[in-house]
Amino acid sequence: MTPASLLVAQAATAQVPIDWLLIGRQTLRVLLPEILIVLAATAIMTAGAFVRRPRRTWAGLSVLTLLAALGLLLLMPGGGPDPYASVVAHDALALATRIGLLLAGLIVLALAHDQVDDDRAPEFFGCLLFIHAGAMLVGTSNELVLLFLGLELVSIPTYFLLYLPRRTATTQEAATKYFFLSIFSSALLLFGLAYLYGLTGLSNLKALAYLIHWNRESLTLPQPLFATIALVFIMAGLAFRAAAVPFHFYAPDVYQGSPTVLAALLAWVPKVVGFVAMLRVLTAVFGTEALTASNLTTVSNKAVQLTWIVAAATLILGNTVALAQDNLKRLLAYSSIAHAGYLLIGITAAFRNAAGGSESVLGADSVVFYLATYALMTLGAFGVILLLDSRERPVETIDDLAGLLWARPWAAVALALCVFSLAGIPPLAGFWGKLRIFQAALEAGRGHDTAAFQALVVIGVLSAAIGAYYYLRIIVVMTLREPVDPPLGRAGWPTVLAVTACAVLSLFFGVYPAPLTRASRAAGEAVVNLPDPITTDAGTPPPTMAARPAPAVR
C-alpha cells in the first residue's frame, strides 16, 4: 500500500520526514477498543467449544468487554495520528460513532440476553461483539481498505447470526436472502472504491478529500466521470446497508423471518455503518458549495441529484407501503426504510457542505444526531416486542398489542414514547432529529438548487405525515382496544432495563437535546474539516496546482 501522506508530501514542495513508528503506535492506541473487542470475541467463541456455561456467563462477559472498551475509549488521550498518514481518524465523528455504538451495543446485549439457547450462546455473543467491532472500525476508518474491512466485519458475523438461532425454513430463507444481497452490495461497493482510488491514486480518505478539494478547478475531463462512477457504485453498495430504495427489498422479509432481536440489530447497526461510511467516503470527499463552478461542483451536483432521487423514493415508498402492514416486524422494517429516507435528506445536504461554510446545522451533523435518536426509538420499539413476546402468546401483528395500556401500562407507555418519537412528535428525541435534518437541508439549499432542497423537505414532511398514520395505528390499538387473553409474556430485568433506558432517554433528549447537539455538531465539523498537512516550511503554499480558493462567498 502506498503511504498516502507520501504522495501529499511529494506534491508539496517541502518534504516532511515521517516517523512511521510513531504513527503506527498512535494508530494501534486509537484502535485499542476494537482490538480488545475482537480479542474477547475470539476468546469467547474459542472457549465456547470447550467450556459449557449458561448463556448468562457469555452475555455477562460480552457486557464486560463492551464496558471495558467504553472505558478505554473515554480515557483515550486526544491528539491522534496525523490524519494524512494514518489509516485511522481520531476525530469527533469517530468518537461519537464508537461511543454511540458501544452504548447501543449494551442495549442490544441486554435485549439479547435470553434470546438464544445455552449451547449456541458463545457463538451468538461472539458474533455480536465482532459486529460491533466492525461497526466501530467503520466509524474510525480513514482509509478505503480499513473501511471495507470494517464493513465486512459487520456483514460476515451477521450471516452467522442469521443462521444460528433457529433452523426453520423462514429463518434460512431470510439468511440466504441477506447473504446473497449483502455479497452483491459489497461487490458494488468495492468496485466504487476502486474507482475512487483510481481517481487520485490515494486510499487515505483525508488525503483524497484534500487533493480533490484543492485541485477542484484542474480535475481533468475524464476524472469527473471516474468520480461519478465511484459515487454511483459506492452509493449503491452503502444503500443496501442503509436499506434505501432500490436496495430495500430484503429488509421486510429478513426482519420478519429472523428472530426479533436480530431484526433490531439489523435495523440499527447496518444503518449506522452505512451512513457513517457515506459521510466518510462520499460527502467528505465530494461535498462542496453550489455557488462556485468547478469540476468538483459538477460531481457534487450529480451527487445531490442522485441522493435527492434516492431519498425521495425511499421516503415515499417506505412510508406508504408501511401503511399496508399488519405484521409488527414488517411494519418496523418499512419504518426503518422510511427513516433511511430522512437520513438521506441529511446526506443530500451534506453534499453541499464544505469546510469553512456558514451553515448552523451541517448535513453530517444532522445525520449523526438522527442516528443517535433513531437508535433509541427503534431499539426501544423492538425491545417492547421482545418484552411481551412469549411462546404461548407470540407478538406478531399489531392486533397482538390490543389493550396493552390496560394490561401492561408501563410497557405501553414505553412503546408510546418510542413510537411517538419515531413519528417525530415533540417533545421527544425524534422531533429534534427531524428538525435538524430539515434545517440542514434548507440551509444547504442556496443558489440554483434552493427549490430542489425545499421540495425535498416538503416531500419529507408530507411522508412524515403519512407515516404518522401507521405509528398512530399502534397507539390506537394499544390504548383504545380491550386487552385479550392469554396475558402477554414477561422478560428478565435486562430487557426491562434496556427498554426503560430507551424510553426515558427518548423523552430526556426530547426535553434537553443539548448534549446530543454538541456531540453531533463536533462530529459534523470533523467530517468537513481538512487540516493543513504538516510542512516543515511554514511559507509553502498547499499542494495545489491552482491557487487555493478564497472562502466561500454567499
Add this chain to the structure above:
Amino acid sequence: MPILLILSILIPLLAALALFLTPRLDYRTARQVALGAVLASLALSLVLAVAFDADHPGPQFALVEPPTGAADNPGWGTAAETVYGMRWIDTGRGPGIRFATGLDGISLALFVLTAVLMVPSVFASWESVTKHASAHYALMLLLMTGLLGLFAALDVVLFYIFFEFTLIPLFFLIGLYGGPERRRASVLFFLYTLAGSLLTLVGVIALVVIHYQYTDVLTFSIPHLTEGLRHLPWSRWTYEATTAWTSPQALIFLLLFAGFAIKVPLFPFHTWLPLAHVEAPTAGSILLAGVLLKVGGYGFLRFNLGMTPYGAAHFMPLLATLAVIGIIYGALTALAQTDVKRLVAYSSVSHMGFVVLGMFALNDVGLDGATIQMINHGLTTGALFTCVGVLYERYHTREMDRMGGLWKRLPLLAFFLILASLGSAAVPGLNGFVGEFPILLGQFARDPFYAIIASIGMILGAWYLLLMLRRVLFGPLVEPHAHGESRAHGAHPVRPIGWHEIAGLAPLMVLIVAIGVYPKPIFDRIGPPLRAISAGFPTIDELPGSPQLTQRQTPARAPRLAARPTSQDRPR
C-alpha cells in the same frame, strides 16, 4: 413576574404528572386536584393581566439575559438586541434555541382565555367522568400546559413544540373518553392537524434559515425574526423567475398557512372538525372550540401576517374568498343540523371564518376585530358546549327533535343558553357584536364585496341559533328518556342545575356581557402589538413587484385608507 408566568405554565404540568402517577385515584380527589391546579394557574394569569403594561408593544414578563459580547457568541454581534429566555440548546452561532416565554397583548388575551375556559372544562367533567378520572384530568391539564406554553412562547421552536404537543393529550381525550365514533374522530383529528403542522414546521425553519442566510444572525426568537425579516429586501429577492406565485414569501406563506388553516379551520380544511367536536367529551369540546381553534388564528397573526406580510397581501383575495365561503357554508350546514352539538360545531366554522376575514382585511380595524372575535368566540362557544354537555348529561341525547320546552324544567340553563346564543349571534351589547362589527368594517374598507356577503352570514347565524333556542327551550315540554326502563318510574328524574355547573358557566356569562358593554381594556392591550404587525403592511401598497395588489387597490382608495385614523373605527 417572569417567574409567575413560568409557574402558571408549570403548575398544570406538575399536577398532570402527579395525576398520571396515581392512576387509581378516586375521581372526587382527582377533580379537586385538577380544579386546584386550574384555579392557581388562573389566579397567576389574572395577576399577570393586571400587571400588564398596555402601552408596551413588545413581549413582557420575559426573562432577559444581559447582552453578551460578541466574543463568546460568534455571529451574534449586535449586543443591543435583547436576548429573551434561558439557554436551552446552543447552535454554535447566535443565541440558539432558547426557552423563552413572554406575553404581549395578543398572547396575554389568549393566555387568560385558556385559563378561564379551563374552569368550565373541569366543572363539565365534574360528575360525568368517573372512570379513569385521574388520567382524564391529567390529560386536560397537559392540554392546558401545551396551550398556555404555546401562547407564551417567544421562540419559534418552543412555540412549535407546544403547538404539536397539544395533539397528544387531545388525541387521548377524544379517543379514550369520547362518543361512539371516538376512534375514527381522534385519528382523523390527529393526522389531519399533524399533516398541516409539519408543513408549518418547514415554513418556520425556512424563515429562520432565510433570516440567517441574509443577516448572518441565527435566531429563533419570534420578536427578533419578525423584526429582522421585515428589513429583508423580499420584493427584490426572487428566484430566476420573478412571478409573485413563486416568490419566497408566497411559498413560505403557504407552508405556514397549511398548519394554521387546518387548525382554524378555514373552509376546505374543516372536515375534521365536526366529527372531532361531536365525539369529544364536553371538556374536550370546550377546549377544542374555545382555545385550540384560536391557535390557528394566533399563528396567522404571529407568523403569516407578522413575518410574511407580502405573501399575505398576495393571497388576500383567495383567503378572503375562502373565509366568506366558510362563513356561509358553516352557517347553512348549521341550519340543517338536528344534533345540537353538531350545530355548535358548524357554527364554529362560520365564526372562525369571520376571524380570518378580519385578519386578511390587512388593516388595523380588521385586525382588532379579528383578535377580539377570537376571545369572544372562545367564550360563547365554550359556554354553548358547556350547556350542550349539561343537556347530554341529563338526557343522553343531543337530538333537538327529542327535546323541547326545557325552559320549564331547567330555567337557569335556559338563561345561560339564551345569553350565550345571543352573544354568539352578535347581538349589540353582547360580545359577538364587538368582534364582528369591526371585522366587517375593516373588510369593507379593503373590499366591500366580501363584507357584504359575510354579513349575510351574520343573519344566517342569528337564524340557526334562534331556531335552536326555539326547538330546545320553548314550546311544549318534551323530555327524552335516556333509558327505556326509566319510563316505568313515571317522569324522568332530572337533576337541577348543580353548583358546579353554575360555577362553570357564570364567569363566561359575566365576560360575555362585560366585553359587550366595555371592550376597551382588551382593545387597549391588543392594540399596540397589532399596530406593530400592521406596520409591516402599508409598504405593500407601494410595492412595484406585486401587480395583483396594485390592480385590486384602485388608486383613489389607497390614500383614503392610509389616512383614516383607526381609533375612531373601534366601537367603544
